[in-house]
Amino acid sequence: MERGPTFDRCVVIDDDPDVLLSARLLLRDMFRTIDEYQSPADALVSLANDAPDVILLDANFGRGETNSSEGLHWLTRILQADPEASVVMITAHGGLNVAVEAMKRGATDFVTKPWSNERLMVSVRTAAALRRSRAAVPSARAAKASPAAPGDEAFLGQSPGMARVFSLIEKAGPTDANVLILGENGTGKELVARELHWRSLRSDKDMVSVDLGAVAENLFESELFGHLKGAFTDARSDRIGRIPASDGGTLFLDEIGNLPLHLQPKLLTALERRQVIPVGSNKPVPVDVRVIAATNLPPEQLHDERRFRQDLLFRLNTVEIELPPLRERPEDVPMLVRHYLDLYTRKYGKPARELPGDVAAALETHDWPGNVRALRHATERAVILGDGDAFRLVDFAISRRSTDAAPVPKAIADQHADLNLDRAERQMVEAALRKHGYNISSAASELGLSRAALYRRMEKYGL
DSSP states (O other): OOSSOSEEEEEEEOSOHHHHHHHHHHHTTTEEEEEEESOHHHHHHHHHHSOOSEEEEESOOSTTOOSOHHHHHHHHHHHHHOTTOOEEEEESSOHHHHHHHHHHTTOSEEEESSOOHHHHHHHHHHHHHHHHHHHHSOOTTTTSOOTTSOTTOOOOOOSHHHHHHHHHHHHHTTSOOOEEEEOOTTSOHHHHHHHHHHHSTTTTSOEEEEETTSSOGGGHHHHHHEEOTTSSTTOOSOEEOHHHHTTTSEEEEETGGGSOGGGHHHHHHHHHHTEEOOBTOOSOEEOOOEEEEEEOSOHHHHTOTTTSOHHHHHHHOSEEEEOOOGGGOGGGHHHHHHHHHHHHHHHTTOOOOBOOHHHHHHHHHSOOTTHHHHHHHHHHHHHHHOOSSBOOGGGGTOOOOOSSSOOOOHHHHHHOSOOOHHHHHHHHHHHHHHHTTTOHHHHHHHHTOOHHHHHHHHHHHTO
16 A cells, blocks of 8 residues: 555546546545646646646547547647656547557557546556656657657648558658658658657757758759868868768758759769768768658659659668648648647737638638648738637638639630649649750740749749
């Protein structure tokens, strides 16, 4: 028999008063204090002031809800506020799928209702002991927050497409395998790279990023391999390159598809030999790096020898992770919208506002050409510029699809199945680029655009 409580504080979050009472009676001998909350938002405020040993979190709030999305949302919020929190998820619905998703997102354990008293006590005791051990002996991993979602960015989703992404990250992360991340602009390729690094055995070292689309061709070797003082004009001191700087850690090559064809052999040689030669030197510098690369190029262009060396591609894509565009995972939009509205409401000190069902539905069915990045900007704008008690669609700078517009003549509809102007413009730009082998001047001339105007459209559509 114990001589008193083993742990200090437990927080139970459930909208059912009977569940709160049952948990308190069961766990009262284990904790000095048990705080009960029916509102996750209220609980989150209290967590900021006093971190508990363990949190019991219901997976469903509100009458009739069974998909666990709200509980998973609050799990994410809690772990963002305190990455070392020990959270035990509790639900009567969802079974194994919800359990797996909760564990992927950082839950310490998962129990189902009606619970076994013994099972719940073991889970809670283990989770609380884990939290205490983390606090007592902070490791290198515990000493820094997970970089998977830096700043205002979020790496969230419960769609089948994102489930595949999370599964690949979980499998590939702890290995040293090179990974190629594919996806349109704004889908979160850098967040995947950070998550892979965080899960790797190299997480105590740096992840060094290189945006190859922003590196001038004449500075490519200096930027990646380094240079010695006097190697060229303006080389006033030795400089370590990005590849040597990532020695022992992870090298993230962003926009790899923008690397000119004639420079690709230089990168391939460095990766194959696992050494670089700084500009102005003849002495190789050995490097030990894990390479994660990303590109918005479609697979058919990536596999075109005229655009990308296939031997370099084989070196990079031991594991390939393709991020789905937001339009292909609309079921993730409500979670993302809710996350960003909460985030920016707190950030800018704005009052909480209602999101009407028709506005939420319009956001969910929007195409989001800029993907998650565009959604984030739209929600930030809505929080800053909106007024009143509820959000309106105009706050998000998105036009409602008209349901009473004049019908399109059948002859035109038959000839042009897709009348969306943005998609039509993207198709025209893409067709011109392909026709002229991505010669910007020729493609711009055929489209009747300046080179600068074509570049703006390429950026807009992630081409």
